[in-house]
Amino acid sequence: MTIREEIERIEERILSPYATLSSRSKGRAHPEEKCSVRTDFQRDRDRIIYSKAFRRLKHKTQVFISPEGDHYRTRLTHTLEVSQIARTIARSLRLNEDLTEAIALGHDLGHTPFGHAGERVLQEICPLGFKHNEQSVRVVEKLEKNGKGLNLTYEVLNGILCHTGEQKAETLEGCIVKFADRIAYINHDIEDAIRGGVISQDELPKSCLKVLGNTSGERINNMIVNIIENSRDKGEISMSDEFREATEELRNFMFRNVYIGSSAKAEEGKAENLIRSLYYKLTEQPELLPAEFYNKIDEEGIERVVCDYIAGMTDRYAINTFNSIFIPARWMRF
Structure with missing residues (x-):
């Protein structure tokens, strides 16, 4: 028995009945010989980390264009933060942490320079349209490795595609990443906006803070715990109504005060x-x-x-x- 096969048997024993097992992946578009050490989802994670597109994320805008300060987020640090949040949820729910991590690390590979500003322009002027989640899939399927692509598993591709928008991922691991992405960007963008003097702590809606927490760390922890408590032993990933509504209100606040028309967007x-x-x-x-x-x-x-x-x-x-x-x-x- 190989190390990979041992890991796959351990997954079958300890993971939730709702988890996506590595041994039962729908596979790759181009079949490959199995690795003797890593599961298919572990290989996908590694391929994403070693890709050129992943390395380029360190010089792509999250919210602030070309920030001078050392502590502002980039698209790479955002991706790592999404991965950590998603892994915590997946581990607590006994879902497949490797699959979750691979989706999280690959979810923004197709993002444009200058963040959503670049995405809006390409969507507007390109006759074929443009969405960063679809471009992320295109990156790993057709653009990486000089056109060969990374040949990722179906489950990772589906999770990347469905991390935003109305589409729902086919795996619970993909659904986790969608929540983790929102938790990360709302709270970490608040930190950066406060650091940059765009908003102040006092301006944050008190009704949201009462539910979610006063600091970024408190909110992230409380949102993670709420998802875990509302998703245990269920075939879906969800927040309580109270947390979902407070999260949406806080997100709307950020759109009104930071993402649209603020000094952070002056350039x-x-x-x-x-x-x-x-x-x-x-x-x-x-x-x-x-x-x-x-x-x-x-x-x-x-x-x-x-x-x-x-x-x-x-x-x-x-x-x-x-x-x-x-x-x-x-x-x-x-």
Whole structure:
């Protein structure tokens, strides 16, 4: 018996009847020989961590564009925080922690530079449309490893696709990540907004704090515990009505006071114009694309290729690319 098989037998013994067992995965689009040490979901987690798209998250906006302070979140730190919250819930409910972690680590791989500002622009101008969750799936299926993709399991792909929007994941592990994502970004964005002077602690709605807690740590812990208590020995992941309503009210507060029109978003108009300018320029002059993207135009179409290229950029790479295309270099004579 291999180590992987031992782990799979342990899962069958100790995990909840509602857990997704590694040994019963629906598999990969391209069948592979099993690893002797790792389960399929553990391999998926590792492939995501080792991917280029994952490394690029460290230079992608969460809320604040190119923040100067060392303690503001990036898309990478957000992803790690989502993973930790999701794992805690999964472990407490005896669900598959490896599957949960893989989904959490991969959920934002398709996010654009400059956060949701970049996503809005691509959704607006690309005829094919754009959603970051769909792009995350595209990244792991078609863009990573020079077009080969990561060949992840069905369950991980489904969880990544369904981490946002109306679609519900087919596994409870995927449902956990959807909750964990919201818990993370609401509370950690509050911390960053307070640190940046965009809002103050006193402005937070008192009715929400009374239910959820006064500090970020209290709220995160209480929300996690509430989900665990309301989901134990059930075939669904849920919050109590009181917590769900307070969470939604706090999220709406953040949209009104931080995510839309606040000083934290003062540079978003510039970021949107940058993305828009790059998109139109590259579709008009595809020869400006790197060779690995230019060579895909016949197969994928110019709109898809340009969208893939821009969505994969970090904030600073997008700025540098814009400068190289639109800003004249200084003439130097020695």
